[in-house]
Amino acid sequence: MKLRLFQGLVLGLLLTTMFIGCAPAAAPAITVENGWGRPSMEMPTAGGIFLLIKNSGNAADNLLSGSSAACGSIELHETIMKSDGTMGMNLMDKPIEIPAGGEIELKSGGLHIMCIMKKDDQFKPGATIDLTLVFEKSGEITIPVEVRMK
Numbered sequence: 001m002k003l004r005l006f007q008g009l010v011l012g013l014l015l016t017t018m019f020i021g022c023a024p025a026a027a028p029a030i031t032v033e034n035g036w037g038r039p040s041m042e043m044p045t046a047g048g049i050f051l052l053i054k055n056s057g058n059a060a061d062n063l064l065s066g067s068s069a070a071c072g073s074i075e076l077h078e079t080i081m082k083s084d085g086t087m088g089m090n091l092m093d094k095p096i097e098i099p100a101g102g103e104i105e106l107k108s109g110g111l112h113i114m115c116i117m118k119k120d121d122q123f124k125p126g127a128t129i130d131l132t133l134v135f136e137k138s139g140e141i142t143i144p145v146e147v148r149m150k
């Protein structure tokens, strides 16, 4: 009887150890691809930046903000239909969520990044600029952004 109890304790301890050892903490795994930018037709001092964010991890992450030496500031925008039927854009009032195991495409006519007060000597077709994105959990990720007209 005593041996049985001991064996049970050892087995329980072993299983507990295995469980803790095998359960990875939930975390996002973010990669950013296909970054490119285009000078804005409507706003001479701005440029649009488009890219694909993938999350192969098992927890969501949020894109909070960004920065680039080629821009005075970086804003997260969404494209909206205005009440008069024309398209416009809004500054996002919340972060862009990248779901676990999912991806978010920032594209012309949808969610996108705006380079505000672009530096014309850097943000010009043919140039490649560095863009740093700031994620809530993954921290800073810097990618190259090729500037072109289309």
Ligand SMILES: [Cu+2]
Pocket (backbone or CB within 6 Å): 077, 078, 089, 112, 113, 114
């Ligand atoms: Cu915009």
